[in-house]
Amino acid sequence: MAKIGLYLCECGPNIADAIDLDRVAAEIEKDGKVAGIERHKLFCSADGKKFLAESIKKNGFERFVIAACSPKQHEGTFAEVASDVGLNPQMFQLVNIREQCAWTVPDKEQATGKALRFIRAAVTRVQYHQALEQKEIDCNPDVFVIGGGIAGIEVALRTAHKGRKVFLAEKGELGGMLKERGLLFPAMEPAGDFLGPRIDALRNNPQIELFENCKVKEVLGFFGSFVALLETQEGKEIELKAGSVVLATGAQAFNPKELAEYGYGKLDGVYTADEIEKRGVGKLLTESAKPVKSVAVIHCVGRDKLGYCSKMCCVNSMKIARQIREQSAETEVVELYRDLCLPGKGYDRFYKETEAKGVKFARFESVEVTGGDSGLTVKYKQPGGTGAELAVDMVVLSTGLAANPSNPELADMLSISVDESGFFVEEHAVLNPVSTMTEGVFIAGCARGPGDTRDTIVQASATAGKVLSSLVPGKRLQLETRTSEVSEKLCVGCGTCVTVCAYGATTLDESRHIAVVNEVLCRGCGNCASACPSGAAKHRHFTTRQLNQEVTEILK
């Protein structure tokens, strides 16, 4: 039997006060399964790690169990110590006697009992641990960006600036939603002044290869080695290779045609905010058949249908309202809002400035636009239920942002998800907001949800940073070690494991009639090992034997 060492971490007072470590040591020693037991105040400290490494070497332990905190916190720390002393990093078991014992069981006697069960299970389990090889593959540091809006452009420029080769595919023209914007909140700078030079920089950068009017047909592969297939408008196929994929597919303005109450598409003089921005406020005012004396701007168009507040539309409509006031002082502008969304720096000031320019604000609960010979009538219900009416010459519908309809198809290709609104789902909404569940696939801008230009730039910079730090040229990628394997002898080639694998990592070798695992694609969930009816599929480090031994020992 392998020589096993047991290490008990006091974690300052965290464990030492809650668990009787002397009794634990005495009982485990009595079991006679470990060759030595040592204690330390804090194994994860520099001093603790040094102590651990020296003790393992001095005692010649071949495996060890460390009773301390959650493996989610320090499994990596102790795996490093194992490697440093020449042990395979799988040759230890970290027992969680802090979070799941010391901190949840107030009675010291009971906590000690639970800790003993935990530790005994680990001492048994570690005997069945097997060394696993850390495999590495070459990584391709090139970047594939999908979407040529400001998010995609920004990621491409920032990653290319650091020397990466970038491929950018755009299904239409470059510029995205921004190319149709007039002025930008908060400083009211023309969007073109900002977008134009960036598009020029993109076109002139030798590191960036652009594929305009190209559709993404397929993306295969994995982090460090993706292969994408593009299709041009003429039906020509282009293949390209990259190590990471950035989804910058943007969003699109909600189309209010489906909501009858706004009369959009039926009544003259009803425009969406986007149309106004595209045509320019001044042009619209001067080219109108009759003078525009009054304008109603209706907020929250599509909010109920979309199921969320798009955040950027409130200031966007204020931008239009103040431009109308600036260009035509005799035009009355009323902003009809349900709620004003003005979070963050500069927003509230912008609202006050807009008010100071003579734009009126009125709150509504429901609204309806009707047309007649004399112009448009906006009937609305105020909070409290009283009705009100405005006769206006023009109505501006401030629409929210809807997800890009091509998102679900791309999500399918890349094994990630879209939420109920069609936006890509982040790896973690708070902690990992620009990465996804598929390693090497990132998101930026409105592809992950509505936001304004500033949000998009922030995210694109974050995404570029993630891409640059995760794929460093020359670095080899370490693969998941705890993957699955299929025993050639036991496999009957039924294909069950192929059907349960979410990553296409298991495939049938038709010539040998057995399943094979692609270790590069395998993420190590172990589903195939549970599904395999003949016991041929094995989940490394979570083998049936290891888990059964753990279970049995816990229950002794």
Next chain:
Amino acid sequence: MADDGAARQLDKEILSPKPGIQSPAEGGGDFQPRIVGFLCNWCSYAGADLAGVTRLKMPPSMVAIRVMCSSRVDPLFVLKAFLAGADGVLVAGCHPGDCHYQTGNYYTRRRFALTLKVLEELGLEANRVRLSWVSASEGGRFAEVVTEFTETIRKAGPNPAKTEVFL
């Protein structure tokens, strides 16, 4: 999720406590149930950690076994645990739709339904097993699940497999 309605129904069926067979041990105050909890690494194990970090108290009855995904829990592990003397077995994973491995927990749910059938055949009460979805941010829910389940098992009494031979 297309099968959400059906899934909820199944959850309800699986998770609602069923009346346990009265055991002689019921009423005996010192019966400390032994429960094995298979927790998925990404959600439920993290939820259990969070319960600790926030110092939520719970009975010491459940000892966790970490698996990467709840889909690693072969129904045989559950049976093995009962054979080895567990009074209850908990399987916990990410909420439907939130699986770290995309669809693993849907497999868990189906396998769990199957496990219940097997237990029924063997004559072991269905309320000795529990499938719960606990996310990484639901420390409170984790503590509730463990406390409730411990109570259920305490009422059900020791695993009859220890004395009645049917496995």
